[in-house]
Amino acid sequence: xxxSRLVAAIVLLAVLSAIPAILPPYFLHLVIQILIWSxxxxxxxxxxxxxxxxxxxxxxxxxxxxxxxxxxxxxxxxPWLGIPLSIIAAVLLAAVxxxxxxxxxxVGHYFALVTxxxxxxxxxxxxxxxxxxxxxxxxTQKAVGHSWYALQFPEKGYFYAIAVLLWLAGLAIWRWIDxxxxxxxxxxxxxxxxxxxxxxxxxMRAKMRVTIISxxxxxxxxxxxxQYVMYLNPETVAGxxxxxxxVFAAIAGGVYSLLGPSVGALLTLSLTEGLRxxxxxxxxxxxxxxxxxxxxxxxxxxxxxxxGALQRVTLPRRAPAKANATETPQSVTRRPSSAAQ
Amino acid sequence: MLALSSxxxxxxxxxxxxxxxxxIKRGEAVGVIGPNGAGKTTLMRVISGLxxxxxxxxxxxGRAITGLPAHQVVExxxxxxxxxxxxxxxxxxxxxxxxxxxxxxxxARFSERLDWVYQLFPRLKERRAQLAGxxxxxEQQMCAIARALMSKPKVLxxxxxxxxxxxxxxxxxxxxxxxxxxxxLTVLIVEQNVQQVLEVVDRAYLLEVGAIRLAGSAAExxxxxVIREAYMGL
Numbered sequence: 001x002x003x004s005r006l007v008a009a010i011v012l013l014a015v016l017s018a019i020p021a022i023l024p025p026y027f028l029h030l031v032i033q034i035l036i037w038s039x040x041x042x043x044x045x046x047x048x049x050x051x052x053x054x055x056x057x058x059x060x061x062x063x064x065x066x067x068x069x070x071x072x073x074x075x076x077x078x079p080w081l082g083i084p085l086s087i088i089a090a091v092l093l094a095a096v097x098x099x100x101x102x103x104x105x106x107v108g109h110y111f112a113l114v115t116x117x118x119x120x121x122x123x124x125x126x127x128x129x130x131x132x133x134x135x136x137x138x139x140t141q142k143a144v145g146h147s148w149y150a151l152q153f154p155e156k157g158y159f160y161a162i163a164v165l166l167w168l169a170g171l172a173i174w175r176w177i178d179x180x181x182x183x184x185x186x187x188x189x190x191x192x193x194x195x196x197x198x199x200x201x202x203x204m205r206a207k208m209r210v211t212i213i214s215x216x217x218x219x220x221x222x223x224x225x226x227q228y229v230m231y232l233n234p235e236t237v238a239g240x241x242x243x244x245x246x247v248f249a250a251i252a253g254g255v256y257s258l259l260g261p262s263v264g265a266l267l268t269l270s271l272t273e274g275l276r277x278x279x280x281x282x283x284x285x286x287x288x289x290x291x292x293x294x295x296x297x298x299x300x301x302x303x304x305x306x307x308g309a310l311q312r313v314t315l316p317r318r319a320p321a322k323a324n325a326t327e328t329p330q331s332v333t334r335r336p337s338s339a340a341q
Numbered sequence: 342m343l344a345l346s347s348x349x350x351x352x353x354x355x356x357x358x359x360x361x362x363x364x365i366k367r368g369e370a371v372g373v374i375g376p377n378g379a380g381k382t383t384l385m386r387v388i389s390g391l392x393x394x395x396x397x398x399x400x401x402x403g404r405a406i407t408g409l410p411a412h413q414v415v416e417x418x419x420x421x422x423x424x425x426x427x428x429x430x431x432x433x434x435x436x437x438x439x440x441x442x443x444x445x446x447x448x449a450r451f452s453e454r455l456d457w458v459y460q461l462f463p464r465l466k467e468r469r470a471q472l473a474g475x476x477x478x479x480e481q482q483m484c485a486i487a488r489a490l491m492s493k494p495k496v497l498x499x500x501x502x503x504x505x506x507x508x509x510x511x512x513x514x515x516x517x518x519x520x521x522x523x524x525x526l527t528v529l530i531v532e533q534n535v536q537q538v539l540e541v542v543d544r545a546y547l548l549e550v551g552a553i554r555l556a557g558s559a560a561e562x563x564x565x566x567v568i569r570e571a572y573m574g575l
Contacts, residue, residue, distance in 0.1 A: 184436075185443065197391060199441050200415030202409075
């Protein structure tokens with residue numbers, strides 16, 4: 001680690017540890033939300049950046065949030081066991097849906113549709129099982145006050161620390177996938193599955209692996225979110241709405257860069273909160289409209305995401321490709337995934 | 342070296358290969374010629390494990406490779422240069438080659454393989470940093486062959502290397518095939534460009550409607566009246 005990076009790391013740590021002492025509770029709450037959602041968006045982008053666009057992450061999020069909460073309320077099982085179980089459940093769900101998809105070559109739009117259905121299935125199941133889950137009215141964990149056993153902390157500082165660790169862990173896992181040959185294989189698969197298979201890449205295994213990691217981490221994010229807010233609603237942790245929220249925010253921030261999904265979380269959440277506070281109860285719907293318009297503009301004009309667009313401006317481009325202007329004029333754009341980190 | 346015995350394959354209910362048998366000896370270059378839709382590409386995809394054969398057996402150096410998934414076929418020593426090259430266009434030439442050395446045995450000797458490939462195709466070394474998709478068709482074909490060679494195959498499968506290339510470039514591509522042969526590789530090449538492929542292979546099979554119709558040495562086939570009339574327009 002070079003000197004400047006060390007300094008940067010120390011400054012970051014100092015800022016991160018000072019935040020809970022300085023910020024008023026409302027803003028601390030906002031920061032915790034941003035960190036948890038950053039983790040979830042990062043988990044989505046782990047596969048999203050390779051063109052495996054899942055609209056099913058709401059399903060994994062819902063499983064992650066509801067499983068530990070239900071086990072706690074009905075069986076008194078500590079979230080320390082409930083959360084791993086919820087991760088296992090999400091991984092199994094991802095495997096059951098992913099395996100036939102990958103085997104039958106369900107890719108692109110079709111994969112998106114299958115996963116879209118998946119998130120709706122989980123939402124409808126949660127609503128239908130209203131005797132257990134409380135249905136659309138939502139579900140509240142039995143509160144026991146400050147308890148490590150129940151993973152419940154009325155003081156925000158604890159969840160702030162958990163959220164920071166979670167977020168850093170998500171970034172570390174991203175880096176870990178990048179460093180291995182895993183990323184090259186996945187990039188090759190996302191460009192051309194047949195060509196990837198024909199040079200010895202186990203397409204099935206590579207896709208299953210990244211899908212399972214992504215689903216498991218999303219469930220973990222959902223579980224921590226549930227423990228933090230202590231109120232689960234099918235609409236906010238499962239289903240199409242939250243799946244779309246994940247996809248839009250991650251893409252707006254930039255799925256090809258390490259910090260892209262986090263920037264996406266920071267901007268979208270501050271924007272929704274900011275607009276909500278600014279408009280208050282006047283012009284009902286205006287906040288959502290402005291939010292929607294900004295998102296559309298973002299995606300049209302910065303297809304690489306905000307972080308991707310910034311890197312495009314600030315980083316020197318790689319050796320410019322000299323197009324050999326004779327036979328096959330093709331427009332080829334390089335995704336900045338490998339160039340920009 | 343590579344032997345197929347009564348191999349059949351189908352897409353759903355449509356049968357594309359009917360009991361195809363062929364054999365390639367070590368160091369040989371063998372062509373499979375035939376019209377569009379004869380099943381030439383299917384044959385290649387069956388050998389490389391991208392499509393499962395529903396009947397028949399395939400062996401490489403006496404070991405069965407029937408039913409192996411594509412990534413294991415590569416590890417056994419068969420590399421496939423797919424039809425239309427199928428490079429990773431947004432990766433540079435060298436990144437394409439690096440991915441070509443994906444299997445563990447090749448990854449371990451990556452730099453050695455890279456040197457060898459660059460020495461074989463110096464043009465690629467000049468263009469190592471260029472995005473593969475921005476090169477000319479002939480250069481892309483060169484890159485696709487080089488990518489396949491990175492895995493240190495015993496047998497190289499080439500699917501229509503001349504497809505979509507200008508006549509002058511086609512000649513260059515067949516020059517590459519000669520070069521690879523000179524390195525001692527065993528080559529199975531599928532082509533519609535019958536006249537030119539018969540110049541570079543030792544033997545060839547004629548595949549029509551999914552079955553082998555004719556087999557013989559390149560010299561014999563060049564004299565064969567069926568082939569001269571239907572495929573060379575003579």
